[in-house]
Amino acid sequence: MTMEDQKTILEVDGLNTTFHRNGRPLPALRDVSFSVARGEVLGLVGESGSGKSVTLRSIMGLARRYGEVTGQIRWKGSDLVTMSDRALRHIQGREIAMIFQEPMTSLNPLLTVGLQLEETLSAHTDLPRKARRDRAVEMLDLVGIPSAAQRLKDYPHQFSGGMRQRVMIAIALAANPKLLLADEPTTALDVTIQAQILDLILRLAQDMDMGVLLVTHDLGVVAQTCDNLAVMYAGRIVEQGPVRDVLRAPGHPYTVGLMRSVPENLPPRTPLYSVPGVPPSLDALPTGCAFAPRCSSCIEPCLQDRPALTLITDRRHVACFNPITNAKGNVA
């Protein structure tokens, strides 16, 4: 995680985000560090409440309105954590764009798609009016919407779910961002459409030399889409590394548990594996490793100290005192 890689564009270092509920602090993110390079797709995986979406919202400067964000988010030599709202606004949408799970609620139902595209363009580029329209058509075309020029006049409800997500992507990418934050972009879509949208995101990341931070709960999506992967649990990254290596031989017991609860390559109608217990509530985290109470390889130190994310092999990081070696998920 150093700057030695010339292509690194985003570097998150020791990110902490804390919300407050009923006057008590809620540690939503603790010591989260990772980086994204140009053209890289990094998958952020975890269950509800693990902090994956909060990470995106912290980068986008949305979390600090509701809570405290500390640590560093380095972007082109400046720090997004300490940056003024004004300066941040120049980066949001223009250099870093975001797409959401439910495209219908993130599009304005009262404005035509063309208007919303041009709005983004006029906010983030210096293009004259005519060029903006051309660019809008070009963008819809780019994301694979047929007869783009005619569809500029349509309203969001006139598009299907998959097409709407394409529109969202077109709007997000209109200003040529260098980083795309995607929050469960295909969760609401059917598998066939999901495959199309993921293909599209991959192709655009390559063509535009753009980094992508993809938040998902589906390990299959990560396996098929991402270069690298970070697994989150209770606000921390517990395992990180290249997708192929992590899924081949997961090191953290939680990663193993997640992979084993996916019914793939199992004898049919046999009990599925499920991690015993439930995730801890963020305002009552155990001392030591947050996963320890549910962990089958828990040893003495796990209950006292919190394991740091450490390098185990080439580019693989695991936060565990007793990592699994030789483990296999379901991948044959």
Add this chain to the structure above:
Amino acid sequence: MTAVMQIRDLHLRFPAGRSLADFVTGRPGREVKALNGVDLDLKQGETLGVVGESGCGKSTLARCIVRLNTPSEGSIEFEGQDIFGSASRDDRSYNRRVQMMFQDPYSSLNPRMTTGQILAEALKVHNMRPEAEIPARVAQLLDLVRLPQDAQGKLPHEFSGGQRQRIAIARALAVEPEVLIADELVSALDVSVQAQVVNLLLELQQELGLTILFVAHDLRLVRHVSNRVAVIYLGRIVEIGDSETLFSAPSHPYSQALLSAAPSLNPDNRGTVTRLEGELPSPLNMPVGCPFHIRCRHASDVCRKDVPALQPVEGRGEVACHHVKEINAYA
């Protein structure tokens, strides 16, 4: 295995907006064709998986079986009785014997009733137990779905999604049904919770000898729980057969595309899949001929004219495709 339920040529058309004037003049409004001739047997003790994209009619089919929707044509027979026939239309014992569980764990329970009240109500309405034995039975039901006894006095909002689905299962089981319809039962849950609920369902099926119709869009899950699987496209079954056979060697081009679109955990499978172009056509204007021909790369003239019938294929299940032999010869 005998069929407990026989669905024959089921059609369902929803009016897409009808005004008072339409009612008065008897003018038909525009229609959405949700089901277009579904034939299906549900066999005693099996789990039948139903898969398809959203809007394909799989949930509508489930809702017809529990009489939440009334079909426009066709019949559903339960033990030889037409459930929409005049004799059984108002028969509430059918509702007791065939139960349904819903997708959204946040809306399927009345937010103002405690778990105990929810379960007791089901028992009382169907006179499952004498009044005095109801508390004991409620406690038993909570045990059955592995919920602690103190859940009784709690309101739905005090539970997690997985726990709420357990309550919904307990409510369905309270009336001792023979058939369970699970409509996207675990879709809204995290994977590890999903696994717990699915395990519970499989165990209960063993224990109580239930017949289950498992409707879901997660193909891996359907493959795991089902004995047989039906693939639905635009309100028609395009392929049905033994789960393992169908998943390891799908015969219909749509089944093939659907299965290959499901993201595998194995990163080495990348790029080996056949991508399906285009999206589901609007059910407001259905394509003529085979419903899939618009997105099918094997489509020929006959596909654009005639609707293929569901026919048995040697060594496979039943497939509705004009070109099933050629496709699977070189596939």
Add this chain to the structure above:
Amino acid sequence: MSDAVFTPSPPSRIRLALRKPGFVAGLLIIGFSLMLALFPGGFAPYDPNAIDYLAVRQPPSWAHPFGTDLLGRDSLSRVIWAYQVNMQMAVLATVFALVIGVVVGALVGYYRGIADLIFGRVVDAVITFPFLVLVIAVVAVLGPGLVNMYIAITLVGWVYYARLMRAEVIAQMGNDYAAAGIVMGYSDRRIIFRHLLPNAITPVIVYWMTDMALAILLGSSLGYLGLGAQPPQSEWGVLIAEGRNFISTAWWLSLMPGIAIVLTGLGFSLLGDGLADLLRPRG
């Protein structure tokens, strides 16, 4: 975040509501108003109808805090006795509309179909006319007086309750617990009244609170116009009407009942806001 863990029960709703000054103020105002309405004799210093020609149109004083009227009657006592009529208006003019509206709205929202289409036309017809105009038209047919006024307001007012209830029931029908009730084989009556109604009624109750304020306003307007309560009955609209010709010389005659109207209206509104929070389902 609370998923997969039991969330600890928050402090009780009522206790939370009692921390809100608005709700408490509303509760106090309406509580006191009810006391005045139920036991006016216990609070009024004089007989409201005792005429004293030696003390007509006296300005407020220690003996008569609200002054006296044209016939020397004590204004404070008349305003207090008027609580009986005006609070009765708030309840009687709305409660039948509430009950009819809730039942009709729930049935129409649950069954939909042709009844719903007809109901839609009725709503359109009623809502296009100003409320007061319709009520006056009905009173004109039935004749002036309190009872006829209640009938008139109920005849028009139930539509508003029914419309609100119908929309809420339809929204609640979108929740699977309604479908689950049908699948469980529960009777329509049970589903409508045990499941849908308790979940759908909150906005209707809140509207009822504001409507009671409006009913007082409407009732006193009709009283002022001579279509509602009839003199010599103490009623705020009647009292204001009596003082209207003396507004520059005996301002207290109209002002004091006016303040009573404003205060009661405010009380109902504050109570409604508080109830909205109190009754919202959790989760």
